[in-house]
Amino acid sequence: MLCDICTTNQATVHLTEIIDEQMTELHLCEECAKNKSMDMEQQFGLADLLAGLTDIGKAQVEGKEAVKLKCLVCGLTYDDFRKIGRLGCSECYTSFRKYLIPLLKRIHGSNKHYGKTPLVLTKPVRMKSDAAELKENLEKAIQAEEFEEAARIRDALKALEKKASENK
Amino acid sequence: MQLNDLLNHTSEWLKGTGPHSDIVMSSRVRLARNLEGRLFPHWASKAQAEETMNILKQVIERNDYLKKTTFFRLADLDSVDKQFLVERHLMSREHASKPDSKAIVMEDGEIISIMINEEDHLRMQVMKSGFDFLESWEIMNQIDDSLSKELTYAFSSELGYLTACPTNTGTGMRGSVMLHLPALVIARTIEKVLAAISKLSFTTRGLYGEGTQAIGNFFQISNQVSLGHNEDEIISNINGLIRQVIEHEEQARAILIKQQKAFLEDRVWRGYGILKNAVIISSQETTELLSMVRLGADLDILKDIDRRTINELFILIQPAHLQKLEGKKLNSQERDEKRARIIRSKLVK
Ligand SMILES: [Zn+2]
Ligand SMILES: [Zn+2]
Numbered sequence: 421m422l423c424d425i426c427t428t429n430q431a432t433v434h435l436t437e438i439i440d441e442q443m444t445e446l447h448l449c450e451e452c453a454k455n456k457s458m459d460m461e462q463q464f465g466l467a468d469l470l471a472g473l474t475d476i477g478k479a480q481v482e483g484k485e486a487v488k489l490k491c492l493v494c495g496l497t498y499d500d501f502r503k504i505g506r507l508g509c510s511e512c513y514t515s516f517r518k519y520l521i522p523l524l525k526r527i528h529g530s531n532k533h534y535g536k537t538p539l540v541l542t543k544p545v546r547m548k549s550d551a552a553e554l555k556e557n558l559e560k561a562i563q564a565e566e567f568e569e570a571a572r573i574r575d576a577l578k579a580l581e582k583k584a585s586e587n588k
Numbered sequence: 589m590q591l592n593d594l595l596n597h598t599s600e601w602l603k604g605t606g607p608h609s610d611i612v613m614s615s616r617v618r619l620a621r622n623l624e625g626r627l628f629p630h631w632a633s634k635a636q637a638e639e640t641m642n643i644l645k646q647v648i649e650r651n652d653y654l655k656k657t658t659f660f661r662l663a664d665l666d667s668v669d670k671q672f673l674v675e676r677h678l679m680s681r682e683h684a685s686k687p688d689s690k691a692i693v694m695e696d697g698e699i700i701s702i703m704i705n706e707e708d709h710l711r712m713q714v715m716k717s718g719f720d721f722l723e724s725w726e727i728m729n730q731i732d733d734s735l736s737k738e739l740t741y742a743f744s745s746e747l748g749y750l751t752a753c754p755t756n757t758g759t760g761m762r763g764s765v766m767l768h769l770p771a772l773v774i775a776r777t778i779e780k781v782l783a784a785i786s787k788l789s790f791t792t793r794g795l796y797g798e799g800t801q802a803i804g805n806f807f808q809i810s811n812q813v814s815l816g817h818n819e820d821e822i823i824s825n826i827n828g829l830i831r832q833v834i835e836h837e838e839q840a841r842a843i844l845i846k847q848q849k850a851f852l853e854d855r856v857w858r859g860y861g862i863l864k865n866a867v868i869i870s871s872q873e874t875t876e877l878l879s880m881v882r883l884g885a886d887l888d889i890l891k892d893i894d895r896r897t898i899n900e901l902f903i904l905i906q907p908a909h910l911q912k913l914e915g916k917k918l919n920s921q922e923r924d925e926k927r928a929r930i931i932r933s934k935l936v937k
Contacts, residue, residue, distance in 0.1 A: 494627050506707065508631035510622060510742035510750040513757075524747070524754055529789075530816025533748030535759035536729075538736035576818070 423449035491515035532557070534576045589658040589696055591669055595912055599676050600698045601766060602899040606718020610886045611834050613766040613806070613899075614677075614715055617724040617823075619732055620751045620760035621710040622742040628752040629689070629705040637689035637705055644704050647738045648693055653731045657695045657702075662687035668917070671908035677715065679703050700731065707752050708760075710735075719830065721763060721823050729819070748815060758815030763826045767833060770805040770883045771840035774852075781836055782807070789813050790829060804875035804902070809833070845887060856884030864935045868924045874905045874931065897934055904930055 421431045429449030489498040496508030498516050507513070513520060524531045554577045561570040601614030622628060626640050641661075648654050662670060662684070670684040678701045679692050694701040703711040714728040742750040748758040756762070772778040782792050789812045794803060809830065811822055844852050859880035863869075882898050884890040903909055905927045911918050914926055 494631055496631060504630070506630055506752045507628060507754070509627045510624060510744075513744065513747060513750050520754060524757060524815060527755055528758065528813045528815035530813075531747070533744070533746060533758045533815060534821075535748055535761070535818040536732075537745065538741045538743050539733050540736060540740070572816075 421447050423447065423452050425449075425452040489516060489519075534572070589694075591660075591665075591672065592912065594672075594676065594698070595909075597698065598896065598900055599903055600715050600717050601677055602896075602903055603717040604895045604899045606716060606720045608834055609718040610895075611768055611837050612719040612830070613768055614717055615719055615721045615724050616677075616713055616715045616762075616764045616766075617721065617728045618711060618713045618762045618764070619728060619749075620708040620756045620762075621712070621732070621735075621739075621749060622708050622751060624740045624742045626709065629707065629709065630752065634689060640709055641689055641691055641704050644710065644739075645691065645693075647735065648702065651731075651734055651738075653727075653734055654693070654695070654700070654702075656697070657693050657700065659691060659693045662690040662692065668908050668911050672912055675903060675906040675908050678713075680706060680711075682706065683711075700727070708756070719765070719834070721765075721827055725763075725819065725823050755812070756814050759817070759819050759822060761814055761819055761822055762810050763823060764808050764810035765826065765830050767807045767809065767830070767837070768805055768879065768882065769807055769833070769837050770879050771844050772837050773805045774844060774855075775840045777836070777840060778807075781833060785809060785829065785833070788829060790826075803872055804879040806875075806879075841883075841887060852887070853884075853889055855880050856887075856889045860884065860890060860935075863931050866928045866931070868921075869928045869931070870924055871905055871907065871927065874927060875902065878902055893935075901931060901934055904934075 423429045423431045424447050426449060429451065431447035432450055433448045433453035490496070491508055491512045492515065493511035494508035496512060498519060501507055501512070501516065507516075521531050554573055558570055558573045558577065561567075561573055601616075603609075606612075606615075623640060623643070626632065627636060629637055629640070632640065645659055648657065649659065665673075665687070670679075670687070673679050673692060673694075674681055674684050676698065678694050678698060680703065683690060683692070683703050683706045689705050691704040692701065693704065699715055701713050701715075703713075712728065712731060714724045714731075716724045744750060749756075749760040751757050751760055769778060769781075772781055785792055790809055791812050793808045793810075794806065809826075811826055814822070817825070859877035863874070863877050863881065878898055878901055881890060881893070882895070885893050885895050885898060904913065907923055910923050910926045910930070913930065918926060
């Protein structure tokens with residue numbers, strides 16, 4: 421099936437849109453879907469973005485399989501989440517990862533935590549692996565020419581190294 | 589501590605002390621935390637929610653930083669008590685509206701308060717009078733660290749603290765400031781300032797949080813982003829933004845005094861006059877007029893009036909406070925009369 425917008429690429433994203441109480445199916449390629457969702461973001465702003473979680477009337481970029489997706493730990497479905505705007509347990513973050521990561525990016529402009537860690541977790545070993553992970557991310561960011569992100573990671577890395585040396 | 593003891597105590601956010609307290613009423617830092625392996629409050633069974641509450645109660649009661657706190661189950665409080673705590677900014681309206689398996693823990697000085705089983709298992713708040721984020725954050729951070737030694741928080745090194753709503757994921761942190769911005773409102777530049785603030789991913793709300801109107805020229809500004817920045821960055825971003833808003837308000841005040849002195853004095857003295865003489869008055873009208881009187885005191889138009897007295901009035905005139913002072917339930921008309929009596933007794937010497 422070809423994309424409804426550009427009619428050249430293969431359609432991989434299927435979304436339902438309700439216009440004038442008529443349900444329309446749209447089949448899009450990844451690129452056009454991305455543009456479409458960016459359009460919607462600008463239209464609705466951040467507050468509505470979340471309100472939109474509970475509004476099934478709006479276009480659903482997630483596609484149909486997302487609705488049936490269920491967290492095996494707490495039994496909450498992704499559809500429940502969209503209706504109530506709350507997750508059921510911390511494992512939901514793993515269960516719905518595919519959809520939550522882009523959502524977090526849209527809300528916060530990032531999907532990586534740079535803040536504090538619970539004390540019980542803050543052991544030297546942990547710090548080393550955190551630092552290694554940050555270094556990896558830094559390289560990725562530089563390769564992708566995301567320089568703002570790279571600068572942020574560099575700062576976080578510095579702070580971490582400073583903390584590690586203080587703890588010695 | 590008994591709830592009624594609070595009546596003789598000035599709410600921390602109304603003390604009128606601390607840096608820039610002419611414009612900044614209070615600075616609040618809030619952290620959202622959840623326990624690993626337990627369903628979030630709205631999705632948990634009643635039995636599990638009760639169990640969560642009891643675990644947290646025990647840990648909080650033996651914590652060194654939380655020695656001077658009292659624990660209240662919301663189910664044990666009547667509707668006036670709950671409203672009373674909302675008016676004092678010690679808990680949210682949402683928390684008060686569904687009391688099942690919920691609790692509130694608060695410190696005698698009202699600086700620290702903890703909601704149990706609100707949207708997350710723990711919603712901890714530190715509130716200081718004036719513009720004092722660093723101090724609030726320091727206290728909050730210590731409490732959080734010491735609790736994390738006894739509780740296993742739901743945490744991932746990639747996404748941070750895992751919260752019921754993805755808007756709080758990461759640091760779980762919200763910093764908010766309550767600002768009094770009468771000059772920006774009078775000068776009609778407030779919309780511009782608010783628009784600029786929302787572009788920077790901060791939200792503005794009224795005196796009583798989500799969905800409330802900005803009456804009495806009070807605006808609550810908080811950060812919206814909790815992921816991708818660490819706590820210090822979040823604090824310094826808010827600090828920077830608030831410093832600018834304070835500057836705008838100060839400039840607007842200076843211009844008003846210079847260019848519209850008579851107009852300003854008129855509004856202040858009229859407000860003062862009505863408050864001192866009214867026999868029946870609504871809380872909205874009171875709040876609007878008190879805002880002018882407060883501005884008058886800040887600008888030395890009203891000389892022998894104590895800012896703390898004015899600040900206290902903002903809260904004493906709220907419905908639950910009036911009923912607590914009277915010691916019984918009052919209907920809306922009785923409240924409007926009681927309100928006017930209290931204001932007169934405080935302002936007429
Ligand atoms: Zn396409
Ligand atoms: Zn779950």
